[in-house]
Amino acid sequence: MSDLQVVLGEMQPWTDSTDHRPALAALLADALPSERRTLIVGPHSRPLISAVLDRAADTTVLVRSVSDAEELAAEFGDRLQVVAGALDGLQAEPFQVVVAADGLDRVLGYDSGDLSWTERLQTLTALAAPDAVVVLALQNEFSLLNLLDSRPADQRHGDDEWRPLHDDPTRPVSVDQFASALPWTAQLYADFGSRAFVAAEVAAAARPGELPTRLAVDALDAADVPVLSPIADGVDSAARAGLLSAIPTGWIAICGMHAEHDLYAQTGPSVLTADKTPTGWQTSITGGTSPADGLLFDPPVVPAKVPDGTSVESALIRLAAAEDVPAFRKLAARLGEWAADSPVVLRWDDVVIDGESFAHGVSPWVTEEPTDSADLLAAAWYRFHDRLIGQHRRHPWPPWMVGDDLVSTWMSMSGIELPEPVQATSPDTPPASAGHVARGKELAAALAGVLETREHAAADVRTALADAERARQELFELRGHVFGLERTLGFRNKAMKTRENRIRELRTQLQKVTADHNRIRGSRTYALSRVVFHAAQIRKPRVVARKVARRVRKR
Structure with missing residues (x-):
């Protein structure tokens, strides 16, 4: 274990x-x-410190x-000289490399002087040799993620994130002010959620x-911040x-050296680098095949050249908003x-529009098992x-035509x-979807999970309000439908009661008629009428008379 040096401004108990x-x-x-000889200022991750340590000859890290x-x-x-304290408490010989990739916000302690951002930069400059390589980050107050953050100011940082206020008039608030404030000539990168770094002029x-x-949209969508509206729109x-x-979460300046690539982005478990060319992008991706949720992260499938289109x-959304169905x-x-x-x-x-054709972008996700092209096409349409529909964009299709139908x-x-869907076997069972659509839905859900974007997180406030308004409208329509059904049932109930009363009346009349009929059938008049009736049917009286006389004699 190395000796731990403590200087003015240390904070304990504390952790960054x-x-x-x-x-x-x-x-x-x-x-x-x-x-x-390298100095690392401020809190950095262990892997990052280890990466710097592997390149440096003598490394010192300063944390408060x-x-x-x-x-x-x-x-x-x-291997590492560790100093606990504030930036203004460190006294050392100038360093040849200074890394402050966390910025100058978390370098002061409770006992430090009330230094402005410019004074902190001057203190950092005093620790760098004239020809030193300096890496310095700056948080952007005007970042899109900060503007769309739905949390109030007092809830954005906890008690364990003590930071100075950003109302310092000397603090740069734009990429041009940041470049002008630095005492060195710098190469600037826009930092999008610490997942994508794009050269400022390229951005x-x-x-x-x-x-x-x-890549900026994907990086900001992966940030764990509740937002007011969709990131992609902004x-x-x-x-x-x-x-x-002008709207990244921050900037990072590289002074005294020049990075090789125009773009660095985290994609899955690997890092994508890209360089702008007159015809597009020259890309390279590191890492091996990695399985996740039925998909494989396969870097070799990423093309070395991606068209600049x-x-x-973007084209489909524009055509849908313009209601240009033939072009769509x-x-x-x-x-x-x-x-x-x-x-x-x-x-x-x-997928990039390349003239009259198309070209794949930088997504390296493939399926573990061979998959039909129709399933992959269905997955793309389900993601779209x-x-x-999920972001309530304008489109020409009816509002009830969503999901599998659309x-x-x-x-x-x-x-x-696609084949016709199989009908349900009972009212509570939805109809079965076509095989390609069902498989495409599974692939789209798996892809959304591995991309670590906001698609699986809570919806933004604007989308939530739109969903609530749509639910309120559906509730109003359902209430009207229920009222109509209740009214119909009321009419039918009255009709059934009228019918029941009529049936009772008819039943009473039937009982009376039946009683009268039985009384008539038991009378002598009815018996005599029956004898007369039968006698009237006799066609040969003499034959009948002989038969009657014969029976009388027998008796």
Whole structure:
């Protein structure tokens, strides 16, 4: 175990927790030089510290938490010099590499001076050599995730996240102010939820549906923050205005060195890197095949070159909002022909329009077992259904045509004619869906689970309000339907009562008539009438008289 040094500003009991960020580790691996005397300022994840430690010659880490410092000293031993205290309490010779990837918000303690952001930067600059490589992060107050956060200000940070207030007038609040405030020439990256890092100039040039925008949406959707409205709408609006670099969760500056790639993004268990070219993106992905929920993460299926175009989902949503069904049908038919030999689980938000054809994006998820192309096509349409109908976007189809019916319609547009559904055997049993649609629904659900996006989390407030309004409308309609049924049942009940009274009256009359009939049949008059009746039927009186005389004589 290495010696633990304590300087002014240490905090105990205290801990600053930080999650591992593979995309940031990949960025630092490209940006940091090797065999340099290095200082790590602020809380960082253990894997990130280990990655920096493997490249540096002599590494010192400064954390304000004494308990965190003790754990680091016990874990890394003599390889790491651990200092517990505040930034303004550290006195040391200038370092050749300074890493402050957590920013300057969690570097001061209770005993530290009330330093502004500029004064903290000056203190950090004093610890860096003139030719040092400095990595510095800054949280963005104007981030889209911060603006859409539905929690009030007093609930966004707990007691274990002591941070200074961001009302400091010297604190940069834009990417240009951040670059101007630094004493070094810097390469800036937009940080989207610590899962995607895009070069600032590339992010500023990105438009809706393009690769940086799609990765920014996925990264922000994975953040565990309750939001007021869908993230994708805000990101697309910012990209349409050329402001994608203005709304990330933060920025990270690399000074004195230059990172190799324009884009670093966490995708599944691996990290995707991409470089902008005149015709598209040159991509590379690390990691091996990894199974998850019936799917496989298979990096080799990601194409080395991805066209620089918009996604199919953006085009479909635009056509649906414009109610241009013929153009939607035409595009769906082209997708059905193209998707016949797809090697991956299709996602229209990751399929790129490439001229008159299409191209796969950077999604590496495939099925474990061989799957019919119609099932993959159904999975893509079901995912599109959840993102179109679930977010209450405009479309030309009737509101009651949702679920399997709407997906089946889109499948038929793509050239897949599904069999008629089997009817239910009882009123409580729903009709069985076609096989392709049912399998596509399973694949879409499995894909949504492994992507770690907000699709499986709680809905945003706007969507929840729209769902509540739709439920309220359905409740009003159902109440009207129930009222109509109750009124009909009331009329039928009255009719049945009238019929019952009439039946009782007829039954009483029948009893009276039956009693009168029985009384008549028992009278002598009725008996005499019957004799007369039978006598009138005699056609040969002489024969009858002889027979009667014969019986009389016998008696």
